[in-house]
Amino acid sequence: MSAHTHGQSRGLPLVPCQTATPTITTTIEVPDGRRELAFETASVDTGSWAVFADYPTYVRWRYRGDAPTFAREMRVAEGTTGIGGDILYLGAHTTHERTVDGQRQVLVVPATAEGVAVTATLDALASARQRLATAPGAEPVYAIALPAGVETAAAGRADGNAFWVAADARRDGTTWVHEYLHTQQRFRHDDATVWFTEGSADHFADLYAYYDGRQSFEQFRAATTTDEDALVVLSALSAPRQGAYTKGQRVAAALDQRIRNATDGARSLRDVVARLNADGGELTNERIRLAAEAVAGGSLNSWFDTYVDGAAVPDLPATPSSYRPLTAVDTDGDGLTNLQETELGTDPRHTDADRDGLGDTREADGPTDPRLADTDDDGLPDGTEADGPTDPTVADTDGDGLADGTERDAGSDPTVADTDGDGLADGPERDAGTDPTTPDTDADGLPDAVEVDGPTDPTRADTDGDGLADDQETEGPTNPTVADTDGDGLTDGAERDGGSNPTRADTDGDGLADGAERDLGSDPTSADTDGDGFRDAREAAAGTDPTEATGLVDFWVARLFGLL
Structure with a gap:
């Protein structure tokens, strides 16, 4: 090429x-x-x-x-x-x-x-x-x-x-x-002044990285306060001139601080660079000193003798307030400077660092956290909650035991503790397995709160599976949690449908339990189903059919043979 x-x-x-x-x-x-x-x-x-x-x-x-x-x-x-x-x-x-x-x-x-x-x-x-x-x-x-x-x-x-x-x-x-x-330096260096061109570039590169959130203040200060090449005399450097990048950066940062302190933060090392740029040409340490004195407004002879012509190492402040930017840069144009965003922990390159639908500027003053998309961790982004009705800083706005996001997904109202007004808060309904948006989850006629506090299951219309809904049994006489209240072998629902008494094992008092009568085919509500003068229980004992009339002789013959 x-x-x-x-x-x-x-x-x-x-x-x-x-x-x-x-x-x-x-x-x-x-x-x-x-x-x-x-x-x-x-x-x-x-x-x-x-x-x-x-x-x-x-x-x-x-x-x-x-x-x-x-x-x-x-x-x-x-x-x-x-x-x-x-x-x-x-x-x-x-x-x-x-x-x-x-x-x-x-x-x-x-x-x-x-x-x-x-x-x-x-x-x-x-x-x-x-x-x-x-x-x-x-x-x-x-x-x-x-x-x-x-x-x-x-x-x-x-x-x-x-x-x-x-x-x-x-x-x-x-x-x-x-x-x-x-590329923006309009002056040329030699071995004696390379510390300034390289050290100032290193200092500003790390300082701007801190301002723009690309490194922490601790990382910036660690780079600036390195003791590497501490004994180098900057004005006497020769190839490979490594001290220009290490001690040179530290001395450049210290000169920056000296100027800031002398001007109450109105000027900095960048103003020295601007003066040297305006003149261009070959750099000398005297030119650098004179430019720095013009910016700082006082003599720096002793300072340059100590740190540029001598081997001493300057101290640097450890507080971020000592390094405030002189120019406000707002990369994302959201009204917060890059440094403000760095200190907030947001990204200076994005107006909504946490992507929650609320700009960093709005979140900067609270109450939500601009670094967290969901400040209260309730499953709803801050942007969704910021304008109500829920509180973006409280995970459970209505205090019902369910996070706001959980209620949104379930269909309940995150601002009402008992969405369906059944007397049971939405959180306990979830624990019980009931629907917080329906007062009677199992549609058995009993509100969920009644069933949760009682013996019946609020998620089953017929808790005992006897064919009678819980509300039909709750007021008696049958037990809604026992399918066969009287223990006669017939479920309560079957007895209701059959006309027998579900609370009496032998409704007709004929000596046969209602369930046994069903098995024989006799009527549990009639003591003598076939009207032959013999109670169903006696016929069952004699071996005759209680559903067909039996003569007196036939009955006693059957009874006699049944006893043999």
């Missing part, structure tokens, strides 16, 4: 010629097949894709008369798909972009890159843009998600208006923001 740079000179040509606007073209071949990005290296070509940093070309000329102008542009070779600015991505890709405060932010996602959180990344970059004290121009920025499969010595790399982030460094957005901030 290759790229071309073109230059045009207007005015006196660079070499003697007749061309009014001469062009110089330089072709740069990116090494094919390399799969390693060494430290401070921005370009690599794997064969199937490549990233390429703008190759510096230097042009010198002499002229007489009006000063010539020189325009530069970079193009990819014909047939190559590429996108970017000072760093190009060459290969198949998709782009996702937003315009924030006049700046296009373009996220380049190669076809082979996996696990790129597009929305979260763009949100993080947008937040960083909004938090800059003075936006350094509207030049577009290109953020490239580097595919896996390439060994990288750094988590990311920025050059001019573009940067890439390695595949294993995209987790919480801090590397994206760190490299983005480099």
Whole structure:
């Protein structure tokens, strides 16, 4: 893969010629097949894709008369798909972009890159843009998600208006923001000042991650207060300059605090960056100090001597109130700043973090919890309960023993303890197996409350299965829980239908129980069914048929033979 740079000179040509606007073209071949990005290296070509940093070309000329102008542009070779600015991505890709405060932010996602959180990344970059004290121009920025499969010595790399982030460094957005901030720095560092460019970028990347809820305050402070490389003298750094990222971040954070304290929180380190951006050029520690003094409104000579030119390590406050944002960023536009949402425990990127139908702003002041879709855990989302009739902070609004959601599903009224007015609260009805929406679940004529407190089963119309509904037996004379009240072998219902007395075992007093008479075919309500003058019991004992008249002789003969 290759790229071309073109230059045009207007005015006196660079070499003697007749061309009014001469062009110089330089072709740069990116090494094919390399799969390693060494430290401070921005370009690599794997064969199937490549990233390429703008190759510096230097042009010198002499002229007489009006000063010539020189325009530069970079193009990819014909047939190559590429996108970017000072760093190009060459290969198949998709782009996702937003315009924030006049700046296009373009996220380049190669076809082979996996696990790129597009929305979260763009949100993080947008937040960083909004938090800059003075936006350094509207030049577009290109953020490239580097595919896996390439060994990288750094988590990311920025050059001019573009940067890439390695595949294993995209987790919480801090590397994206760190490299983005480099694209917004309009000054150049050397070994003595790299602590400021890297340390401030690290500090802001972690601070903004805390503001935006991508890491906790404890995680932010742990990154800021590391003792790693504590003995390094920042102004005397040399390659590989690791102390710029560790102690440099701590000193940058401490300078931020020093300025906040001196200005009662009105200014911060970002104002120092804005001043240095306005001047551009090469950084020196004296320039950094003078800019910080102008922002803080006092001398910082001793402070820089101690922490930049010396090996001392500054202390940092442990309370979140010391790190309040100077710019209110509200990513989701719900009226709560990102930091307010972070402290609430909600998601600054969603207006309704718990997806309960109530916006975070409405829940922020209570009574419901904006982190829980169902604050009272009753089975109904807060949004369903917020406007009544149930209480979203009380699981059982009517106190009947059933959660509001359970009542909604069952059809009972969650605002009335006894929905059907049968004297039994809805919760006890569920426990008893009765229907809380019907006063008489088994339709036996007895209210459920009466049956629950009594001997009968409120879910069975005929508790004892004798053919008589419970309400027919409750007032007597039969027992609704005993199928055969008099124990004569006939159920109470059968006796009622047959005309016998269900409370007397021998209704007709003939010596035969009603059940026995049914088996013989005799009438349990008539002592002498066949009217032959012999009681049914005597005929049964003699062996004669109590349903057919028997003569006197026949009776005694049958009786005599029955006794032999």
